Amino acid sequence: MAGAGQYNLHSAPQHVASRFGLDLLERAASKLPLEPARGVVIADYGASQGRNSLLPMSVAIATVRERLAPPTPISMVHTDLPENDFAALFTTLRDDPDSYLRADPAVFSFASGRSFYEQLFPAGSVSLGWSSITVHWLSAPPTAIRRHIFSPLASTNERAAYAARAAEDWTQFLVHRRAELVPGGRLVIVGSGADAGGRSGAEGLLDLANDVLAEMVSDGALAPGVYERMVIPTYYRTREEFIAGLGAASVAEGLELESCSEDALSDPLWSEFQRTGDLDTYARAMSDFTRAFSEPSLFGPVAVRGPLQATADEFYARLTQAIKGRPERAASNWHLVLLSIRKR
Amino acid sequence: MAGAGQYNLHSAPQHVASRFGLDLLERAASKLPLEPARGVVIADYGASQGRNSLLPMSVAIATVRERLAPPTPISMVHTDLPENDFAALFTTLRDDPDSYLRADPAVFSFASGRSFYEQLFPAGSVSLGWSSITVHWLSAPPTAIRRHIFSPLASTNERAAYAARAAEDWTQFLVHRRAELVPGGRLVIVGSGADAGGRSGAEGLLDLANDVLAEMVSDGALAPGVYERMVIPTYYRTREEFIAGLGAASVAEGLELESCSEDALSDPLWSEFQRTGDLDTYARAMSDFTRAFSEPSLFGPVAVRGPLQATADEFYARLTQAIKGRPERAASNWHLVLLSIRKR
Numbered sequence: 001m002a003g004a005g006q007y008n009l010h011s012a013p014q015h016v017a018s019r020f021g022l023d024l025l026e027r028a029a030s031k032l033p034l035e036p037a038r039g040v041v042i043a044d045y046g047a048s049q050g051r052n053s054l055l056p057m058s059v060a061i062a063t064v065r066e067r068l069a070p071p072t073p074i075s076m077v078h079t080d081l082p083e084n085d086f087a088a089l090f091t092t093l094r095d096d097p098d099s100y101l102r103a104d105p106a107v108f109s110f111a112s113g114r115s116f117y118e119q120l121f122p123a124g125s126v127s128l129g130w131s132s133i134t135v136h137w138l139s140a141p142p143t144a145i146r147r148h149i150f151s152p153l154a155s156t157n158e159r160a161a162y163a164a165r166a167a168e169d170w171t172q173f174l175v176h177r178r179a180e181l182v183p184g185g186r187l188v189i190v191g192s193g194a195d196a197g198g199r200s201g202a203e204g205l206l207d208l209a210n211d212v213l214a215e216m217v218s219d220g221a222l223a224p225g226v227y228e229r230m231v232i233p234t235y236y237r238t239r240e241e242f243i244a245g246l247g248a249a250s251v252a253e254g255l256e257l258e259s260c261s262e263d264a265l266s267d268p269l270w271s272e273f274q275r276t277g278d279l280d281t282y283a284r285a286m287s288d289f290t291r292a293f294s295e296p297s298l299f300g301p302v303a304v305r306g307p308l309q310a311t312a313d314e315f316y317a318r319l320t321q322a323i324k325g326r327p328e329r330a331a332s333n334w335h336l337v338l339l340s341i342r343k344r
Numbered sequence: 345m346a347g348a349g350q351y352n353l354h355s356a357p358q359h360v361a362s363r364f365g366l367d368l369l370e371r372a373a374s375k376l377p378l379e380p381a382r383g384v385v386i387a388d389y390g391a392s393q394g395r396n397s398l399l400p401m402s403v404a405i406a407t408v409r410e411r412l413a414p415p416t417p418i419s420m421v422h423t424d425l426p427e428n429d430f431a432a433l434f435t436t437l438r439d440d441p442d443s444y445l446r447a448d449p450a451v452f453s454f455a456s457g458r459s460f461y462e463q464l465f466p467a468g469s470v471s472l473g474w475s476s477i478t479v480h481w482l483s484a485p486p487t488a489i490r491r492h493i494f495s496p497l498a499s500t501n502e503r504a505a506y507a508a509r510a511a512e513d514w515t516q517f518l519v520h521r522r523a524e525l526v527p528g529g530r531l532v533i534v535g536s537g538a539d540a541g542g543r544s545g546a547e548g549l550l551d552l553a554n555d556v557l558a559e560m561v562s563d564g565a566l567a568p569g570v571y572e573r574m575v576i577p578t579y580y581r582t583r584e585e586f587i588a589g590l591g592a593a594s595v596a597e598g599l600e601l602e603s604c605s606e607d608a609l610s611d612p613l614w615s616e617f618q619r620t621g622d623l624d625t626y627a628r629a630m631s632d633f634t635r636a637f638s639e640p641s642l643f644g645p646v647a648v649r650g651p652l653q654a655t656a657d658e659f660y661a662r663l664t665q666a667i668k669g670r671p672e673r674a675a676s677n678w679h680l681v682l683l684s685i686r687k688r
Binding site (some may be wrong): 039071073075077082083084085086087089090091093094106108109110111112113114119120121122123125 | 383419421426429430437450465
């Protein structure tokens with residue numbers, strides 16, 4: 001994710017997506033086994049800079065608080081990769097008027113800076129887990145995608161490699177969450193998933209982006225070798241692929257699926273454009289949104305980006321123009337898969 | 345502290361200082377009440393970017409592990425202000441060959457991004473606390489220091505305001521640690537303190553720095569109004585001031601002093617210079633060390649520094665030259681006060 005608070009500013013679609021999981025989260029929180037003497041640990045897996053976590057975590061806290069009054073402590077742990085902008089996360093928790101820290105002095109917030117493809121917590125210590133629009137990020141790209149940057153639009157062989165890695169990663173994710181959860185604990189996932197045909201809903205936007213990159217290669221603005229290594233290391237699982245992971249032997253004896261549903265996220269930037277008719281704002285917002293989730297993957301971490309920073313600036317500027325030329329193609333109706341999972 | 349890993353690179357004196365507390369830490373860790381079923385929480389208060397925590401936290405873990413075998417979990421929580429460079433902390437924990445994470449898969453690391461003048465943990469949840477070269481940082485500067493930047497060299501009235509704030513802050517620090525510790529838990533402090541006359545041991549270095557700033561004011565390179573507001577918000581407590589805090593009613597019924605000693609930290613940069621005779625390297629290292637701890641206080645957080653960044657660059661360049669001119673004056677023999685405190 002882009003640092004210096006950029007993800008907080010340009011992640012409106014992810015923000016709206018998390019709302020789809022609120023009912024599920026509230027139901028899960030209402031059914032947790034609670035031990036007043038122990039307190040409760042809630043884990044927010046893949047929190048980025050925290051803004052999109054404030055509402056769901058407030059809902060989780062409020063629901064737990066109906067059954068467990070202060071001063072019983074609630075520990076809230078936001079996880080993300082070590083390089084994440086945790087300073088933005090912690091300043092958001094301190095300063096944002098919607099921060100759950102303002103409402104409840106017996107809530108204690110922490111971060112874990114490790115990949116959620118590892119075990120992050122002591123065994124049997126987490127009561128409630130939440131992960132919204134995160135598990136489509138793979139542990140690493142299994143292969144390059146030569147003529148695209150987006151796995152749903154990769155070649156058949158490339159796509160098979162992504163599907164295989166996604167299956168392994170999902171199993172690892174579940175194995176570790178199984179270890180971390182208390183018996184009866186819940187894990188709620190809002191997944192950026194795919195329809196039965198494997199489409200995420202953002203193929204138009206990412207195709208536009210790929211066209212711009214191809215144009216930069218033919219212009220000489222981007223070296224072909226650099227382009228061929230570019231990839232956003234995500235995979236969008238179908239409902240069936242999500243459910244299949246729960247059947248793995250290492251998972252099934254510890255976790256059971258309580259509910260699984262699908263939904264479609266109407267693009268909030270497109271809706272806003274329909275309301276205002278302001279094409280410039282729409283194109284810039286869509287390009288900024290794309291930049292916030294894709295720039296570190298495509299152009300490398302800021303610290304080592306070097307001359308590629310100018311290339312990145314050029315790319316997102318051209319993408320803004322391309323979106324202005326084909327605004328409807330950029331609109332993304334992301335496919336969501338929502339799961340509630342119970343630790344046996 | 346300076347971000348982007350700068351504090352990790354330029355904090356050798358703080359690193360050496362922490363070694364003075366290792367025996368005390370090991371003794372404290374060997375006496376903790378341990379409950380295998382619960383696991384253990386160790387808190388590292390004021391961790392900055394983590395490098396200086398690796399050795400003491402490895403000692404603490406190894407000592408606990410002699411009595412509590414894996415897989416009993418040890419949770420290690422590094423705290424610092426929200427703006428701290430936690431990405432540097434977490435990447436250090438992942439990548440540094442000396443990271444305790446490499447030696448023990450049942451250690452789980454976390455961060456807390458809040459001031460240690462608040463309660464950071466649920467009541468009765470921390471077994472062992474460690475804080476090295478941190479508690480001299482005040483919660484906020486109580487007043488400007490008009491003709492200096494360093495409280496030991498402030499006017500009598502200004503210094504009294506710093507002493508009063510330091511007393512309040514130390515009481516607050518202890519009140520919150522008292523709440524957080526388990527009965528029988530220990531808190532080990534390596535304090536950057538003062539001798540009976542209130543001297544920290546770094547007066548020569550900070551006087552040089554202040555002279556350089558005064559010179560910049562008279563040159564017109566620094567506005568007088570900016571200079572007068574500049575301060576490093578620290579206070580160096582005498583042994584008596586440290587001990588007095590434990591007598592406050594809100595503290596004394598919960599915490600008892602197990603040991604208190606004083607030590608002097610011979611300047612490791614000066615020792616290196618005596619060995620090599622390399623004045624350029626010494627002056628640059630001393631200026632970088634000063635910059636790493638003072639730049640955000642003197643020139644503001646990076647994000648809002650604006651044109652003051654050029655002033656800061658100019659200041660530390662001039663300081664390097666000033667140190668070259670008076671190398672012995674910059675050598676700092678910090679006064680340390682070491683405490684081991686037990687929760688009743």
